[in-house]
Amino acid sequence: MRSRTYELDRAHVFHSWSAQAELDPMVITEARGSRVWDEDGREYLDFSSQLVFTNLGHGHPRVVRAIQEQAARLCTVAPQHATAPRSEAARLIASLAPAGLEKVFFTNGGADANEHAIRMARLHTGRPKVLSAYRSYHGGTQTAVNVTGDQRRWPNDTGTAGVARFFGPFRYRSEFHAESDEQECERALAHLRRTIEAEGPGTIAAVILETIPGTAGIMPPPPGYLPGVRALCDRYGIVLILDEVMAGFGRAGAWFALDRYDVVPDLITFAKGVNSGYVPLGGVIISDAIAATFAHTPYPGGLTYSGHPLATAAAVATIEAMTDEGTVAHADRLGREVLGPGLRELAERHPIVGDVRGVGAFWAVELVAGPDTREPLPVAATLEVVAACKRAGLLPFTTANRLHLVPPCNLSDEDAAAGLAMLDKALSPGC
Known part of the structure; x- marks a missing residue:
């Protein structure tokens, strides 16, 4: 049974940029630091910063x-x-x-x-x-x-x-x-x-x-x-x-x-x-x-x-x-020493990753159907990767054939490593 929050949302809330009858929104009930929880108590590392705005994380x-x-x-x-x-x-x-x-x-x-x-x-x-x-x-x-x-x-x-x-x-x-x-x-x-x-x-x-x-x-x-x-x-x-x-x-x-x-x-x-x-x-x-x-x-x-x-x-x-x-310097180091190298290493092992680019806490992973042709991965297949990310406990920002990895700027190295491991799992065939 869906929660009252979910049912009221579907009955009365008109969402941005969406076909209303096709939506199935996640109900978020709590958030702290780099993590959010849904109504079933599942925990996610928030590598979306929602719409790329919780630069200090949740509930600072x-x-x-x-x-x-x-x-x-x-x-x-x-x-x-x-x-x-x-x-x-x-x-x-x-x-x-x-x-x-x-x-x-x-x-x-x-x-x-x-x-x-x-x-x-x-x-x-x-x-x-x-x-x-x-x-x-x-x-x-x-x-x-x-x-x-x-x-x-x-x-x-x-x-x-x-x-x-x-x-x-x-x-x-x-x-x-x-x-x-x-x-x-x-x-x-x-x-x-x-x-x-x-x-x-x-x-x-x-x-x-x-x-x-x-x-x-x-x-x-x-x-x-x-x-x-x-x-x-x-x-x-x-x-x-x-x-x-x-x-x-x-x-x-x-x-x-x-x-x-x-x-x-x-x-x-x-x-x-x-x-x-x-x-x-x-x-x-x-x-x-x-x-x-x-x-x-x-x-x-x-x-x-x-x-x-x-x-x-x-x-x-x-x-x-x-x-x-020291959040700004931390974000710069996080990009240079942790996120950038980690994402590039994933790109070497997963042919589905055509390109990795970014700075600081601001990264994109471009998914392709073939690394040589650079043909964008179809949206349906991209959404399958997103679903695998969520099953692994990672919440990315998604647009077109890309995953944007845009966590809070004060993300710890440990949480960064955990997020990269979740993404690695999600990119693996059959996940």
């Missing part, structure tokens, strides 16, 4: 305590007022960004952060168009889904959002017939330059890129690519927006993934890991030049819950905990 006591204390003091307030948690969260976030990005506009999540970044860029430049990559995801709201590149855009694409697209670098499935990272970088930049020229540089407000594309496949860009994009934007007066919603706040083994690539954007969008997802929060970090546009001209946008006290108190506690506990 310092963040939970901050939410409780803030709720007792000032649970909510209208955004036109100044509050201590919002002011301190803005200070801390700006202090982690490159010099010259000092202002923070708070949103409720990543999609509306990208919505507002694009609006700011259009108003700042007076231009209508935005360029985005085909292999990308920027959110499910109207503008954000229109600049998204993956197929979830198709049913929602009005075709009137002033968006043009280009292919970013991805050597494993190169659009440019590249034989090296250097060729992939050079040819991807030439392609972007030609796209800008063909669209009309004077019509383009912004280029928006995930610093490291997340849902599209965790594809760290080759050296030189992001600085090359920055140079093209500078040449043509285009705003560069880097989407750090998934890759930021320790996930890539750096406070922001952009720290790895010697690039300074004009706008940075964030969400998810900023407070480990405990209370919805996102935002835009704004360059001084763009902030000056709205110094004496009102910015035409806002949200009822912008900088909500509970969310920003959680952000302050998360950033302070990550600083005191």
